[in-house]
Amino acid sequence: MNRARQFRLALFVLPLAVTSFAGNKPTQESVTSESPARADIEELIRKSGATVSVAFRSLDGTKELFLNADAPFDDPNALRIPVMITVYAAAESHNISLSDPVRAHGASATPPPTIGELCETMILQNSDPATNLLLERFTLAGIRAQIRSLGLDGMDIGAAFPNSEKNHTSSRALAIALWKLATDRVINPDASKAMVGLLARSSLHSTANASGSAAATAPVVLHDAVIIYGARAFVLAIQVQGLKDYAASSELVAKISKALTDAM
DSSP, X not given: OOOEEXXXXXXXXXXXXXXXXXXXXXXXXXXXXXXXXXXXXXXXXXXXXXXXXXXXXXXXXXXXXXXXXXXXXXXXXXXXXXXXXXXHHHHHTTSSOTTOBOOOTTOOOSSOOBHHHHHHHHHHSOOHHHHHHHHHHHOHHHHHHHHHHTTOTTOEEOSSSSOTTXXXXXXXXXXXXXXXXXXXXXXXXXXHXXXXXXXXXXXXXXXXXXXXXXXXXSOEEEEEXXXXXXXXXXXXXXXXXXXXXXXXXXXXXXXXXXXXXXXX
8 A cells, every 4th residue: 555654853952052961861860660641642542543653751761651662664864863873983983084085986076075074964965875875884784783782672774775675763763862862872972962963953854755646645654753952851753654644643743742741
């Protein structure tokens, strides 16, 4: 069955320049418990008739909620995050410099783009060609090792982009990746902030419509992922399937987000 798809990955960093990250960091004494919003969210999902995957964690690490969170799905924008992390990790270890040039096979560009420029193009423009050059430079094996080192079970990159069969993530893996970035746990605090800043500048929104006349009436698949900073700070990765249009899916996401926020 053909389905219209809406992919969206947005980072809301409010406000990045003045937010105190220290206050959001979990301490060793933090005790994670399930969000009390579970029953309300399950009722919202039941009434909607949609199939929904939810992965939520407060930035202080004290509340979380995972519903159908390990279901795999294809979201190229989300999968660019571990590629970016691999680039920054290599730069931090001095194995490469972000100013190193990368020349594509058969390309005549003068000068060729640098690793840093490719990373920015990959994130800011959702570029598959830039992503694939970085995959070639850092190897699939290297990036998959980075995914494992981050504990992102349910996320895998097995081929060049796009490839919906070999490249997939889950809401849980995506939320954990964002949570680790938002709490300065990836590489070091400076690198984590730099990567969150890059994501905050991105416009990771794209729509791929199903082909054929059924596309206009086919249900949509909405992926949404956010980092929210502020008094009630959290990460949320969510997927909604089976509703008739983007507006209905977005409304459900908004209701679920509100229920989680109200319960914090």
